[in-house]
Amino acid sequence: xxxxxxxxxxxxxxxxxxxxxxxxxxxxxxxxxxxxxxxxxxxxxxxxxxxxxxxxxxxxxxxxxxxxxxxxxxxxxxxxxxxxxxxxxxxxxxxxxxxxxxxxxxxxxxxxxxxxxxxxxxxxxxxxxxxxxxxxxxxxxxxxxxxxxxxxxxxxxxxxxxxxxxxxxxxxxxxxxxxxxxxxxxxxxxxxxxxxxxxxxxxxxxxxxxxxxxxxxxxxxxxxxxxxxxxxxxxxxxxxxxxxxxxxxxxxxxxxxxxxxxxxxxxxxxxxxxxxxxxxxxxxxxxxxxxxxxxxxxxxxxxxxxxxxxxxxxxxxxxxxxxxxxxxxxxxxxxxxxxxxxxxxxxxxxxxxx
Amino acid sequence: xxxxxxxxxxxxxxxxxxxxxxxxxxxxxxxxxxxxxxxxxxxxxxxxxxxxxxxxxxxxxxxxxxxxxxxxxxxxxxxxxxxxxxxxxxxxxxxxxxxxxxxxxxxxxxxxxxxxxxxxxxxxxxxxxxxxxxxxxxxxxxxxxxxxxxxxxxxxxxxxxxxxxxxxxxxxxxxxxxxxxxxxxxxxxxxxxxxxxxxxxxxxxxxxxxxxxxxxxxxxxxxxxxxxxxxxxxxxxxxxxxxxxxxxxxxxxxxxxxxxxxxxxxxxxxxxxxxxxxxxxxxxxxxxxxxxxxxxxxxxxxxxxxxxxxxxx
Ligand SMILES: Nc1ncnc2c1ncn2[C@@H]1O[C@H](COP(=O)(O)OP(=O)(O)OP(=O)(O)O)[C@@H](O)[C@H]1O
Ligand SMILES: [Mg+2]
Numbered sequence: 001x002x003x004x005x006x007x008x009x010x011x012x013x014x015x016x017x018x019x020x021x022x023x024x025x026x027x028x029x030x031x032x033x034x035x036x037x038x039x040x041x042x043x044x045x046x047x048x049x050x051x052x053x054x055x056x057x058x059x060x061x062x063x064x065x066x067x068x069x070x071x072x073x074x075x076x077x078x079x080x081x082x083x084x085x086x087x088x089x090x091x092x093x094x095x096x097x098x099x100x101x102x103x104x105x106x107x108x109x110x111x112x113x114x115x116x117x118x119x120x121x122x123x124x125x126x127x128x129x130x131x132x133x134x135x136x137x138x139x140x141x142x143x144x145x146x147x148x149x150x151x152x153x154x155x156x157x158x159x160x161x162x163x164x165x166x167x168x169x170x171x172x173x174x175x176x177x178x179x180x181x182x183x184x185x186x187x188x189x190x191x192x193x194x195x196x197x198x199x200x201x202x203x204x205x206x207x208x209x210x211x212x213x214x215x216x217x218x219x220x221x222x223x224x225x226x227x228x229x230x231x232x233x234x235x236x237x238x239x240x241x242x243x244x245x246x247x248x249x250x251x252x253x254x255x256x257x258x259x260x261x262x263x264x265x266x267x268x269x270x271x272x273x274x275x276x277x278x279x280x281x282x283x284x285x286x287x288x289x290x291x292x293x294x295x296x297x298x299x300x301x302x303x304x305x306x307x308x309x310x311x312x313x314x315x316x317x318x319x320x321x322x323x324x325x326x327x328x329x330x331x332x333x334x335x336x337x338x339x340x341x342x343x344x345x346x347x348x349x350x351x352x353x354x
Numbered sequence: 355x356x357x358x359x360x361x362x363x364x365x366x367x368x369x370x371x372x373x374x375x376x377x378x379x380x381x382x383x384x385x386x387x388x389x390x391x392x393x394x395x396x397x398x399x400x401x402x403x404x405x406x407x408x409x410x411x412x413x414x415x416x417x418x419x420x421x422x423x424x425x426x427x428x429x430x431x432x433x434x435x436x437x438x439x440x441x442x443x444x445x446x447x448x449x450x451x452x453x454x455x456x457x458x459x460x461x462x463x464x465x466x467x468x469x470x471x472x473x474x475x476x477x478x479x480x481x482x483x484x485x486x487x488x489x490x491x492x493x494x495x496x497x498x499x500x501x502x503x504x505x506x507x508x509x510x511x512x513x514x515x516x517x518x519x520x521x522x523x524x525x526x527x528x529x530x531x532x533x534x535x536x537x538x539x540x541x542x543x544x545x546x547x548x549x550x551x552x553x554x555x556x557x558x559x560x561x562x563x564x565x566x567x568x569x570x571x572x573x574x575x576x577x578x579x580x581x582x583x584x585x586x587x588x589x590x591x592x593x594x595x596x597x598x599x600x601x602x603x604x605x606x607x608x609x610x611x612x613x614x615x616x617x618x619x620x621x622x623x624x625x626x627x628x629x630x631x632x633x634x635x636x637x638x639x640x641x642x643x644x645x646x647x648x649x650x651x652x653x654x655x656x657x658x659x660x661x662x663x664x665x666x667x
Contacts, residue, residue: 005458005461005463009455009459010455012455012458013444013447013451013455016447016451017445017451018446021446067501093442096445097438097440098441098442098443100403100406100438101436101437101438101441103407103408104406104434104436105431105456105459106427106428106432108428108460162422168529269407270410271407271409271410272410309489312587
């Protein structure tokens with residue numbers, strides 16, 4: 001009995017072939033160089049600004065900035081790179097004329113989807129593991145807790161899974177890589193850049209004196225990433241019941257992932273693509289159950305914190321952070337002009353004040 | 355009824371206005387080599403893909419060992435080994451890994467898998483290429499590798515779509531030997547080709563397909579009269595102006611076309627011998643002075659070529 005016998009054959013094949021191509025090595029190097037490079041630049045600039053302040057304050061600030069830079073850069077790279085791992089998963093096989101042979105094997109549609117997504121996630125995990133040592137460097141400076149870091153990684157992983165599934169669904173649905181690329185990156189762009197533009201312009205159109213409602217931000221992975229590590233978590237970033245925006249993002253991304261999974265699972269077939277048999281409904285029910293459980297967790301998370309303080313704020317900060325100067329945020333047009341806008345109420349003061 | 359492995363009934367598949375398959379009926383006797391022959395676009399690939407379970411027909415039934423092709427994909431996959439006409443290989447895999455992947459999908463345990471891979475590489479004469487990357491194999495070698503992969507789970511029925519198309523003459527001979535060997539092992543083999551003669555040597559039965567319709571089917575001995583009934587060539591010499599005779603001939607029953615060939619006319623004719631006699635009577639009665647009127651015996655391939663003009667729909 002071989003150890004790998006139980007594994008999905010597609011996963012084994014994927015790992016075997018993917019690790020060989022020079023492309024993977026390039027991707028890995030690029031990812032690390034980019035994430036590391038940006039973080040270094042952020043470190044440099046924060047360190048030079050902070051040198052006017054107390055050493056202890058600037059240390060925490062540097063740590064948080066470097067962590068934010070690392071995670072946000074990784075996040076953006078994930079949004080760009082991870083879809084590439086699945087975008088040709090089915091369409092590429094159709095184009096390379098291997099798909100008929102794959103379909104003629106006993107692999108079920110779910111095994112095909114699981115194998116393809118498994119292979120992609122395995123490689124994505126490799127990319128992200130490379131970033132870990134850099135995080136440990138950021139932790140030298142302090143400024144964030146293990147929980148901050150954990151939350152940040154959670155958001156990042158959710159995005160990885162979500163965009164990998166999104167790419168796979170598009171690939172299986174359209175059967176043409178070019179079209180799948182267009183649609184997938186179209187959606188990703190809509191959730192990030194287009195989203196920011198719409199939120200900013202929409203907010204000023206609707207009600208120039210108020211910040212947009214917090215739930216507008218739950219669709220944006222980059223905002224969620226920053227929010228999760230406590231970089232932007234002012235009052236405007238709290239959902240009803242004091243839940244931070246990134247909780248909402250997790251729920252949204254989970255829903256999108258489940259939807260993509262189901263689309264992919266149907267679309268990989270050649271026959272009876274949209275015909276749901278009795279056992280097929282089970283998959284749908286399980287997906288809905290997962291969503292319901294996640295929704296319940298979300299609901300529970302808000303109870304008892306109705307006074308609009310996020311958990312991130314309630315906890316003590318190990319190294320004092322410099323709150324009086326707001327961190328540069330990824331929200332252009334928001335957070336500027338403090339005093340005129342109700343949304344940018346200064347943050348509740350941390351345990352230690354400068 | 356003889357023991358059929360595969361039964362196809364009223365199989366129909368249209369792509370918009372194109373009738374890729376129209377009411378196709380086939381019976382493959384167990385242990386036979388069955389040839390499906392037809393020109394480009396005849397519907398061979400369509401038929402094989404449907405039978406392999408990777409394409410949905412518009413109508414019709416397919417039964418393997420008396421069991422309908424329906425939801426039970428695992429059963430179907432275990433029975434059939436399918437080799438598509440155009441195939442690709444996964445890059446960055448070695449030949450043995452390529453086979454290993456497919457063997458894993460059939461849940462073959464590791465030890466058995468390793469043995470099977472060696473046997474198959476031996477069978478298709480690729481033992482030396484075991485550790486070669488598949489993209490570095492020649493097209494013919496890839497084709498043989500694909501055949502090996504179709505055999506990985508020891509299926510009862512093999513569907514081979516133009517398996518010999520990319521092979522050199524030596525490999526073609528080897529391939530024919532291989533088919534015979536597989537037949538001796540008890541497998542039923544369904545093989546498609548453009549070339550009737552290529553199949554004539556290895557097949558027990560053939561079916562001729564054109565524009566999705568079955569033109570003739572049976573053993574080679576049964577097919578030949580069927581073909582001649584549908585098509586023969588007559589050659590006529592006359593003292594009269596050939597163009598006027600040609601104009602007369604094209605209006606007669608059974609005459610498909612007439613062309614001038616030197617001082618003769620060649621008639622493509624569909625009909626039996628009585629019909630030929632009738633035609634001759636008419637020509638003479640119309641006052642044409644004939645020097646000769648006879649049928650050119652055509653070989654099987656000519657018959658087939660004329661029957662299937664390869665017109666596209
Ligand atoms: N996916 C498709 N979409 C539209 N038409 C198709 C499709 N596949 C096949 N056809 C049409 O169906 C007909 C039969 O095609 P098929 O591939 O079965 O022929 P074939 O006998 O295998 O030909 P060849 O000898 O060239 O391989 C052709 O007219 C073809 O144009
Ligand atoms: Mg074909």
